[in-house]
Amino acid sequence: MPSDRRDTGGLYRLMLDYPLRHGKSVRPALCIAVCRATGGSLAAVLPTAAVLELYHNAFLIHDDVEDQSYLRRAETTLNRLHGVPTAMNVGDAMLALTMQPLLQNIERIGLGKALKILRTVARMARESAEGQMLELRWISTGAWNQVDADYVRLVHKKTGWYSFIAPAMLGAIIAGVADRGVEQIGQKFVTLGIAFQIQDDILNLVAEGGEYGKDVLGDLWEGKRTLILIHALRVARSRDRREAIRILRKPPPPTSASKKSDGPDAVAVIDGLVSSGAMAEHARATLLSAWKELGHCETEQTKTQAEIEFLRDLVKRCDSIAYARLAAQRYARRFRREIGKMLDLFPPSDHRDFIFDIADFTIHRQI
Amino acid sequence: MPSDRRDTGGLYRLMLDYPLRHGKSVRPALCIAVCRATGGSLAAVLPTAAVLELYHNAFLIHDDVEDQSYLRRAETTLNRLHGVPTAMNVGDAMLALTMQPLLQNIERIGLGKALKILRTVARMARESAEGQMLELRWISTGAWNQVDADYVRLVHKKTGWYSFIAPAMLGAIIAGVADRGVEQIGQKFVTLGIAFQIQDDILNLVAEGGEYGKDVLGDLWEGKRTLILIHALRVARSRDRREAIRILRKPPPPTSASKKSDGPDAVAVIDGLVSSGAMAEHARATLLSAWKELGHCETEQTKTQAEIEFLRDLVKRCDSIAYARLAAQRYARRFRREIGKMLDLFPPSDHRDFIFDIADFTIHRQI
Numbered sequence A, B: 001m002p003s004d005r006r007d008t009g010g011l012y013r014l015m016l017d018y019p020l021r022h023g024k025s026v027r028p029a030l031c032i033a034v035c036r037a038t039g040g041s042l043a044a045v046l047p048t049a050a051v052l053e054l055y056h057n058a059f060l061i062h063d064d065v066e067d068q069s070y071l072r073r074a075e076t077t078l079n080r081l082h083g084v085p086t087a088m089n090v091g092d093a094m095l096a097l098t099m100q101p102l103l104q105n106i107e108r109i110g111l112g113k114a115l116k117i118l119r120t121v122a123r124m125a126r127e128s129a130e131g132q133m134l135e136l137r138w139i140s141t142g143a144w145n146q147v148d149a150d151y152v153r154l155v156h157k158k159t160g161w162y163s164f165i166a167p168a169m170l171g172a173i174i175a176g177v178a179d180r181g182v183e184q185i186g187q188k189f190v191t192l193g194i195a196f197q198i199q200d201d202i203l204n205l206v207a208e209g210g211e212y213g214k215d216v217l218g219d220l221w222e223g224k225r226t227l228i229l230i231h232a233l234r235v236a237r238s239r240d241r242r243e244a245i246r247i248l249r250k251p252p253p254p255t256s257a258s259k260k261s262d263g264p265d266a267v268a269v270i271d272g273l274v275s276s277g278a279m280a281e282h283a284r285a286t287l288l289s290a291w292k293e294l295g296h297c298e299t300e301q302t303k304t305q306a307e308i309e310f311l312r313d314l315v316k317r318c319d320s321i322a323y324a325r326l327a328a329q330r331y332a333r334r335f336r337r338e339i340g341k342m343l344d345l346f347p348p349s350d351h352r353d354f355i356f357d358i359a360d361f362t363i364h365r366q367i
Helices: A011-020 A026-037 A042-067 A078-082 A086-099 A099-108 A111-141 A146-175 A179-208 A218-222 A227-235 A240-248 A266-276 A282-296 A305-317 A320-343 A350-364 B009-019 B026-037 B042-067 B076-080 B084-097 B099-109 B110-142 B149-177 B179-206 B216-223 B227-235 B238-248 B266-275 B279-292 B307-318 B320-343 B350-364
Strands: none
Touching: A011 A042, A011 A078, A011 A086, A011 B110, A026 A146, A026 A179, A026 A350, A042 A078, A042 A086, A042 A099, A042 A146, A078 A086, A078 A218, A078 A240, A086 A099, A086 B084, A086 B110, A086 B279, A099 A111, A111 A146, A111 B076, A111 B084, A111 B099, A146 A179, A179 A218, A179 A227, A179 A320, A179 A350, A179 B149, A179 B238, A179 B350, A218 A320, A218 B110, A218 B320, A227 A240, A227 A320, A240 B110, A266 A282, A266 B238, A266 B279, A282 A305, A282 B266, A305 A320, A320 A350, B009 B042, B009 B076, B026 B149, B026 B179, B026 B227, B026 B307, B026 B320, B026 B350, B042 B076, B042 B084, B042 B099, B042 B110, B042 B149, B076 B084, B084 B099, B110 B149, B110 B307, B149 B179, B179 B227, B179 B350, B216 B307, B227 B238, B227 B320, B266 B320, B279 B320, B307 B320, B320 B350
């Protein structure tokens, strides 16, 4: 029985999975708000705003594969539901499908704007990839000498560009703002992106699961360079700092199994067999080294639950979360002040108020 | 010490890794040949041809992650060298970077051609993703009821579009061929794509390593639906067919460790400990089920070396490779005949001869 000629293996259904989960839609909301606040229409901006959400969801899918995450928007990740190959390809397909609506912008809003949008999206994609790479290199080389400025630069490239700078620029382009104005508006959103990411990092440490929707403490398992950890390492006593860096340089367990509160631990199973006498002591070493060589699990070289708790306690003792909160508030205030001056050039509107609301939401949100 | 402001984590060096390995460069070669054979210049086509190679290499990187491959162009894969997250991101970055030269085509060869190229690339990316998805679904659902027409349709979408159809169409667009002519040229290359893929599948079964440069027998481990296997399942005795399908439905070992001719096997290590008396028989079951639950390895549920050899022997007994060779020759002949008629409309040139040479190379190549 030959398959349907139009059969695409369920691709389009899978592509809708993440977008239809309860997300915040910050990027399209911002793009639309900036477009309307600067005089553009909803019809003109909508397809481009949708592309931003498509792009973001593709990014999330690939991120979840890379981090072997379990949860996304309070449901099982695509990689856990359908396996790594399917998740990777769904992400690739979503990125590929962003091109068509951007090309259709030519008929919708004219060639000049459509080309500016394509160039901005190309820049955005490059900035994200460069930022992601920088972070991956920090992780792979075990570098833990970052200062606050390194964090800010990373966030600017990795998250800021595609989540705040580009959405705002695209909204302004579609509204017909002149090139220099578009650049200026984009620049103003850098601070909002940093405030947003700092709050994201805080939530990962303080969330209790449930509403949060992502892997709690996932950042500590992955060894993510957050403003919080950079602060803690700066102010900690040198013994604690050494211990923290030793832990942070260890990889997480490959399947991230330890992130689940229940479920067995591979090494614990082996240890149990040894202590019950079912396995000789020397067999333990043979097994662990065989598994390590096969890459099945890093066993003793990976972070443990106790070590993650040490890191969380250290962050608390150093008041690093309070430090980060103050920093986020400072960035959000600066954003409000600067974007306010700029938007004063346009007539008052609900859309302008909405942009201010996003700034408040950014630092007060719990999801 | 803050990092260099232009530091991008070594991204651009990693992006060059696969392209600088010894590849065949079939796609850019074809694009250039069609462009020149139909009257276009090298300078006009070169950046677009380079984009095709960039795109292909990004695809290879993601494919190697999805298949957990060890070898690519006779060297270690990017995922094995630098880990899955880095390999995924390098592929994403390469896809993102294809946009800039395509947008610069506007100044280089004019807006009309540049937009046609962008639309063709968007279609190409969509076709590839749909084809890949179709194949992944066949694998995940364990469907083994494909007929030759299913194989042809899959190859058309997954490989044909981005390797042959789009490169030829892009070459013709840049040379200034009219829209209907571009479509016709693209259509002629469908047969060449199928011939190329059949030979690719044959090489994976008959290669001896060394020059081949990819994981030998990787297609059997992955359970790829090739014309060869579809033929073998069609003509095999029903007992052999049942056994083959039973094997093919089992996943490969997660780390593909068994693809390496040497190297230990996880289950073998455990069995060795049991037979030496270092581990009790009941400990074996405990360990295997614990590992399975953790997703570290599927152990007994995965294909074994002996099962792969059963499949290879079955294919030999059914003369399926000879069947596939004849099919490839038939497709290549059809391609030569049809493209010949079309190219007769243009002046004779080395570039036209080169296109015929590619057709011969396609079915006679050993790499």
